[in-house]
Amino acid sequence: MSRRPYVRPMKRTWFMDHPFYRNYMVREASCVFDALYAVNLFWGILQLREGAEAWSSWLSFQANPLMILFTVVTLGMTLYHAVTYFDMTPRVLPQFIRKKVADPIVNKLMYAGLAGISVVILAAAAMV
Amino acid sequence: MSNKTITIEILRYNPETDEKPGYGSFEIPYVEAWSMLDALEYIKDELDSSLSYRWSCRMAVCGSCGMVINGTPKLGCETFLRDFYPNAIKVEPLANFPIERDLVVDAEDFINKLESVKPYIINAMEKPVEEGVNKQTPEQLGLYKQFSMCINCMLCYSACPQMGLNPLFTGPAVIALGHRYNLDSRDEGYDQRTEVIQGKNGVWSCTFVGYCSEVCPKNVDPAAAINQNKLQGSQDWALSFLMPRKGAK
Numbered sequence A: 001m002s003r004r005p006y007v008r009p010m011k012r013t014w015f016m017d018h019p020f021y022r023n024y025m026v027r028e029a030s031c032v033f034d035a036l037y038a039v040n041l042f043w044g045i046l047q048l049r050e051g052a053e054a055w056s057s058w059l060s061f062q063a064n065p066l067m068i069l070f071t072v073v074t075l076g077m078t079l080y081h082a083v084t085y086f087d088m089t090p091r092v093l094p095q096f097i098r099k100k101v102a103d104p105i106v107n108k109l110m111y112a113g114l115a116g117i118s119v120v121i122l123a124a125a126a127m128v
Numbered sequence B: 001m002s003n004k005t006i007t008i009e010i011l012r013y014n015p016e017t018d019e020k021p022g023y024g025s026f027e028i029p030y031v032e033a034w035s036m037l038d039a040l041e042y043i044k045d046e047l048d049s050s051l052s053y054r055w056s057c058r059m060a061v062c063g064s065c066g067m068v069i070n071g072t073p074k075l076g077c078e079t080f081l082r083d084f085y086p087n088a089i090k091v092e093p094l095a096n097f098p099i100e101r102d103l104v105v106d107a108e109d110f111i112n113k114l115e116s117v118k119p120y121i122i123n124a125m126e127k128p129v130e131e132g133v134n135k136q137t138p139e140q141l142g143l144y145k146q147f148s149m150c151i152n153c154m155l156c157y158s159a160c161p162q163m164g165l166n167p168l169f170t171g172p173a174v175i176a177l178g179h180r181y182n183l184d185s186r187d188e189g190y191d192q193r194t195e196v197i198q199g200k201n202g203v204w205s206c207t208f209v210g211y212c213s214e215v216c217p218k219n220v221d222p223a224a225a226i227n228q229n230k231l232q233g234s235q236d237w238a239l240s241f242l243m244p245r246k247g248a249k
């Protein structure tokens, strides 16, 4: 009897093997859209510095149907990320807090916080 | 016994004759009350005595019978044929472990990791017997109880893709157990466990896939243990700038 343990190689497409892994990959991939969107916004700020003409051409670029599609997809991805992130985060809190505040309450507080911050930002935007 | 049957496909590997693992198929009587372990036992007794697998308690306590059933890491003794019938069931050894033979995997690496986290109460000062027992309130017990329920079944290791990508990763159950002792009011071993828990292959190898907690038969929630330690580690790191002595101790 000799030992000859067999090590199975990990497939490059391991994340396709299980719905849980697929959802995980979508969650991770969602940040790519946010990163691209942040680049777009940053580009907008640079254009604003360039002057009125550059700024309005950036604005009309945003109205391009493909850009609108990209914005909608990014919004969807961001919401998906937020929902899954909020589902997981309560468990990261130190155990002595978790013992006092139930996970679903923390989860709802995070939505409340998100709503609060969104209201402030939208109000600020409306004032400009 | 009725004459209904069910097909069990098992990933077989015999180190003496096989170059690599391959599936073997068995048709066995379908009995509603049978667990996967009962099915394997029937196969070993009646069809192929060379089939190898681990088991002991038959009641989800010993943690020996972990296997991957239809793609999901499960305990063989608490997985029932009736939840799959009439479909065939595919059984494989736990993923992310070397296969020793058939469903038996090599757990040596796991045991070494388990030792490395010092899973026992560490006291700076031994207390003389005359001073009596260490007291602990129900609240203090409640803080770590969940993380003490682990049966070392290694299902979480099979569920973790980071384990496959970085085999040196300390992994869910071991970190959860380290966390269990760190949270124990009688323990003073936090600093001694930091090297393993916060080290290169500690909690930072985890990307919070979270599937480990999903498959855990004892609701240990090892993903929570790991990610609570990321928060703790970041705190320690930030504090080490404010109070270098404390961080360095």
Ligand code: SF4
Pocket: B149, B150, B151, B152, B153, B154, B155, B156, B157, B172, B173, B176, B212, B215, B216, B217, B218, B219, B220, B221, B222
């Ligand atoms: S944490 Fe859960 S899944 Fe992992 S070894 Fe312990 S009991 Fe098994």
Ligand code: FES
Pocket: B054, B055, B056, B057, B058, B059, B060, B061, B062, B063, B064, B065, B066, B075, B076, B077, B078
């Ligand atoms: S045989 Fe003990 S856990 Fe399944």
